[in-house]
Amino acid sequence: MKFSLFNESKSPEVIDLFKRVFSASEGEAEGQVIADFVAKIITTTAPQDLIGYIAEESEIVVGCIFFSRLAVPSGQVAFILSPVAVSTDIQRTGIGQKLIKYGLEHLKSLNVNLAFTYGDPSYYSKLGFEQIDESTVKAPCPLSQPIGWLAQSLDGQVIHPMAGPTQCVEALNDPGLW
Numbered sequence: 652m653k654f655s656l657f658n659e660s661k662s663p664e665v666i667d668l669f670k671r672v673f674s675a676s677e678g679e680a681e682g683q684v685i686a687d688f689v690a691k692i693i694t695t696t697a698p699q700d701l702i703g704y705i706a707e708e709s710e711i712v713v714g715c716i717f718f719s720r721l722a723v724p725s726g727q728v729a730f731i732l733s734p735v736a737v738s739t740d741i742q743r744t745g746i747g748q749k750l751i752k753y754g755l756e757h758l759k760s761l762n763v764n765l766a767f768t769y770g771d772p773s774y775y776s777k778l779g780f781e782q783i784d785e786s787t788v789k790a791p792c793p794l795s796q797p798i799g800w801l802a803q804s805l806d807g808q809v810i811h812p813m814a815g816p817t818q819c820v821e822a823l824n825d826p827g828l829w
């Protein structure tokens with residue numbers, strides 16, 4: 652298994668991966684929604700605001716994650732993890748966790764202060780994410796499941812409450828995703 656940075660030459664393969672994985676887990680309509688979302692985040696996000704990582708086996712992309720910039724009122728450097736996919740046939744073999752750890756280590760090397768995500772706390776807690784109350788850091792859109800608002804410090808500093816709104820990239824700024 653090889654982990655590396657995403658680049659745009661991998662876009663068609665990555666979009667297809669998300670479409671297949673989410674069609675299998677959530678149905679074809681959701682597969683298309685995610686494929687469209689991934690295409691949008693790749694094409695509409697400024698290069699400095701989007702960092703993706705891929706897992707490849709025999710030159711085939713079997714996992715992909717994206718982090719996009721989240722502007723936070725403290726002025727710290729923050730990115731949010733979304734979305735994540737591992738090829739259906741090899742899920743639950745540790746690839747998702749290894750890929751996310753790889754991404755988080757790379758973000759640390761770039762001096763990113765904070766990582767956020769919105770997902771299943773039982774999965775992401777294995778990767779250092781903790782539930783965070785919106786009185787500490789607001790989510791960029793209203794949350795349908797506040798329990799899934801998660802964050803971790805990447806610089807060893809405690810996450811202090813910060814007043815004011817946060818701003819995600821345009822592709823994520825869709826209430827339907829939250």
Ligand SMILES: CC(C)(COP(=O)(O)OP(=O)(O)OC[C@H]1O[C@@H](n2cnc3c(N)ncnc32)[C@H](O)[C@@H]1OP(=O)(O)O)[C@@H](O)C(=O)NCCC(=O)NCCS
Nearest residue numbers: 672676734735736737742743744745746747748749771774
């Ligand atoms: C969710 C996903 C990325 C996890 O990646 P993975 O490589 O399969 O997971 P890992 O092997 O690294 O981790 C396995 C552990 O995570 C947990 N886990 C895995 N998939 C899970 C899921 N769908 N829900 C909750 N927990 C899950 C389990 O506790 C599992 O441990 P166990 O095997 O001891 O029970 C992958 O299953 C996937 O692509 N699912 C479909 C798309 C999706 O739901 N993406 C996340 C939302 S963007």
